[in-house]
Amino acid sequence: MKLRTFLILSILSFGLFVGVTLISARLPFPMTEQALAGKLVWQRHNCVSCHTLFGNGGYVGDDLTHVATKETPAYLINYLVQPPVMRPNKLAHHPALNEMDAVNLVHYLEFVQTIPTLGWPPQREKAEKDS
Amino acid sequence: MKLLKWFSFRGKGDKSIARKQQFIAQKISRRYCFSAVSFFALQSVVALLGSLDLVIPDLPSPIPFEFGRAIHLGLADLWPLIGTMGMVFFFTTAELNREIYSPRLARWQYWIVMLFSVSIFGTLALRIGNGREFLEGMPIFYVGICLALALASYNLIRTLLTDKRNITPASATMTVGIIFLFLLLLPNTITYRNPITDEVTKFWVVHLWEEMAFELTSAGFIATFYVVSGLAPRAQVEKWLYLEASMAVVGGFYGTGHHYYWIGFPAVWLAVGSLVSVVEVIPVGMLAIMTYKGLKSVKVRSNREKLTLWLLLSSVFYHLTGASLLGLFITIPWVNLYMHGTYVTSGHAHLALFGSLGFVVLAGCYYILSRGSEPTLKGYKRGVLAVCLLNGGLITMASALLVAGFMETYFWRILGMDFMEVRLLINPYLIMRVLGGAMFTLGNLLLSWRIFKAWQTTKYKK
Ligand code: HEM
Ligand code: HEM
Numbered sequence A: 001m002k003l004r005t006f007l008i009l010s011i012l013s014f015g016l017f018v019g020v021t022l023i024s025a026r027l028p029f030p031m032t033e034q035a036l037a038g039k040l041v042w043q044r045h046n047c048v049s050c051h052t053l054f055g056n057g058g059y060v061g062d063d064l065t066h067v068a069t070k071e072t073p074a075y076l077i078n079y080l081v082q083p084p085v086m087r088p089n090k091l092a093h094h095p096a097l098n099e100m101d102a103v104n105l106v107h108y109l110e111f112v113q114t115i116p117t118l119g120w121p122p123q124r125e126k127a128e129k130d131s
Numbered sequence B: 001m002k003l004l005k006w007f008s009f010r011g012k013g014d015k016s017i018a019r020k021q022q023f024i025a026q027k028i029s030r031r032y033c034f035s036a037v038s039f040f041a042l043q044s045v046v047a048l049l050g051s052l053d054l055v056i057p058d059l060p061s062p063i064p065f066e067f068g069r070a071i072h073l074g075l076a077d078l079w080p081l082i083g084t085m086g087m088v089f090f091f092t093t094a095e096l097n098r099e100i101y102s103p104r105l106a107r108w109q110y111w112i113v114m115l116f117s118v119s120i121f122g123t124l125a126l127r128i129g130n131g132r133e134f135l136e137g138m139p140i141f142y143v144g145i146c147l148a149l150a151l152a153s154y155n156l157i158r159t160l161l162t163d164k165r166n167i168t169p170a171s172a173t174m175t176v177g178i179i180f181l182f183l184l185l186l187p188n189t190i191t192y193r194n195p196i197t198d199e200v201t202k203f204w205v206v207h208l209w210e211e212m213a214f215e216l217t218s219a220g221f222i223a224t225f226y227v228v229s230g231l232a233p234r235a236q237v238e239k240w241l242y243l244e245a246s247m248a249v250v251g252g253f254y255g256t257g258h259h260y261y262w263i264g265f266p267a268v269w270l271a272v273g274s275l276v277s278v279v280e281v282i283p284v285g286m287l288a289i290m291t292y293k294g295l296k297s298v299k300v301r302s303n304r305e306k307l308t309l310w311l312l313l314s315s316v317f318y319h320l321t322g323a324s325l326l327g328l329f330i331t332i333p334w335v336n337l338y339m340h341g342t343y344v345t346s347g348h349a350h351l352a353l354f355g356s357l358g359f360v361v362l363a364g365c366y367y368i369l370s371r372g373s374e375p376t377l378k379g380y381k382r383g384v385l386a387v388c389l390l391n392g393g394l395i396t397m398a399s400a401l402l403v404a405g406f407m408e409t410y411f412w413r414i415l416g417m418d419f420m421e422v423r424l425l426i427n428p429y430l431i432m433r434v435l436g437g438a439m440f441t442l443g444n445l446l447l448s449w450r451i452f453k454a455w456q457t458t459k460y461k462k
Helices: A003-024 A033-044 A073-081 A099-112 A122-130 B024-055 B065-096 B103-125 B139-162 B169-189 B195-206 B208-228 B234-259 B268-297 B303-331 B333-339 B343-369 B377-414 B419-425 B427-458
Strands: none
Touching: A003 B169, A003 B234, A033 A099, A073 A099, B024 B065, B024 B103, B024 B343, B024 B427, B065 B103, B065 B139, B065 B169, B065 B208, B065 B343, B103 B139, B139 B169, B169 B195, B169 B208, B169 B234, B195 B208, B195 B234, B208 B234, B208 B268, B208 B303, B208 B343, B234 B268, B268 B303, B268 B333, B303 B333, B303 B343, B303 B377, B333 B377, B343 B377, B343 B427, B377 B419, B377 B427, B419 B427
């Protein structure tokens, strides 16, 4: 095989790959400003170190992709503003947010759960069937 | 310490050219390698503390876990990057048997990549970041890393173009690897509204850096090393290298599909990701066969080359097992559906990222920093001990993570138990991970010390 063939193959693969990826990455619904603000809260506090969205992230806490279908907004906001002690700690609390950040974050989580994930995570279907 | 005569890389047709002086680029590459090894040592210590934090309730810590983990992940990308930059300069000059286009640019590039890497770790320690996994630093710092990669790409392209008729496959493959590192990081220097685009561009680094661009740079290094140490004839290496590289590129790109399964992408990616991932593992098989053949035929080597080889062989081992076999297993969509987002991923991540990439970079860094010296027998034995500890630690750590992951898969994903209950169940395995991590850290510090000693003995020569 020649260098030229390798280069052409590389450039073509790269171009086509970027193209199809960007086409596939379209959102089903546009994101509201509040959800966007919530996304920035998520990023600023590095929530991804302990939680996953779409299964990507840390393993300390539960996956949050569909948490907004399981809990009410009021519960989630309260949890974040007045965080409880985290098991198995006796003292350490879950990191806290201020009220506005918490509201925005919950908007973001409500947006995230509208993104179709092809049936992942599997136990969600089970929970829905049970109820 | 016994000083061997400088031996140089054989040019085309396997003739040895004894050379007295070292290229400036090779001298500069030493500081890249030295910094990479130092960051690696730092990473283990940070990681060990982080893993302790997960099993000791209420452990006080100046840096909270969420930012400590970010530093650990940042280091996991950046020390192999810095080491790779050094390796590419070193082995490109060795392959082409001439200086790179601009040693001055290479020096600038070093300070730029170091400045921005340290800025990333420093700001994360102060709890300032952008919260995208693996790329947690502020986007502006990644602009700096991109700048360093752009300089490297420019420098290498100019180097190759200076003598167009003498471009060897290894040097071309390494250059293309560096260009891809640059192109794939570039989209991560801007911010996106769309969370799906965020995930996607992140995987262009997490997946495409590790499984494509770094594969190219490592392939170039391994090819050069095999030719030099007589493990494989140059003609054979050159015959296969572009083919291997092409498969790594095509397989790497479309294999990214295995990260696109559940992030809001159309279902066609389930098919693309799982089928093309098979292509990704073919070059690994070819590499393993070449290594096996070489080892059967060649016996005598210096201790320095032997220690390099131990590191490389470790890499080949994890490349086959932890990266390819385990990777392929979790790529199967029905398996991934249940294992995605559990500790199984973390087990694979450690086996693949450190096991196959980390070991290669360490091999290169050791080889470069020890050039011109030969370890004493005691030094060599300690080096081998360090490699054993690293392997033992990694295997213990990864096995613990895999068991924890399988338990999560079963109890949490399949039976639908509460996450926190399962988390408490797997605690013993997380403790085992800490023990593995401690062994790993010990090996890491021992190896870093050996490399430091080698660096010291060769520092003022030439
Ligand atoms: C040198 C080679 C490799 C490296 C360095 C590597 C590294 C990684 C890392 C760091 C992750 C974790 C990503 C995250 O946490 O989000 C990962 C995940 C993954 N890797 Fe690899 N990998 C390698 C080879 C492979 C191969 C050859 C395959 C398959 C053929 C593969 C399949 C996967 C899959 C399917 C996941 C996603 C797991 C999940 O669903 O969470 N990997 N890899
Ligand atoms: C002393 C050795 C090490 C220990 C104790 C350790 C520990 C850890 C811990 C605690 C996490 C976070 C997992 C979680 O969120 O629960 C992690 C993640 C990770 N570490 Fe390490 N680590 C070590 C060495 C390394 C090395 C040498 C590398 C690569 C060069 C590496 C690459 C990674 C990656 C890629 C992740 C993310 C995994 C994922 O998201 O799937 N680690 N490690």
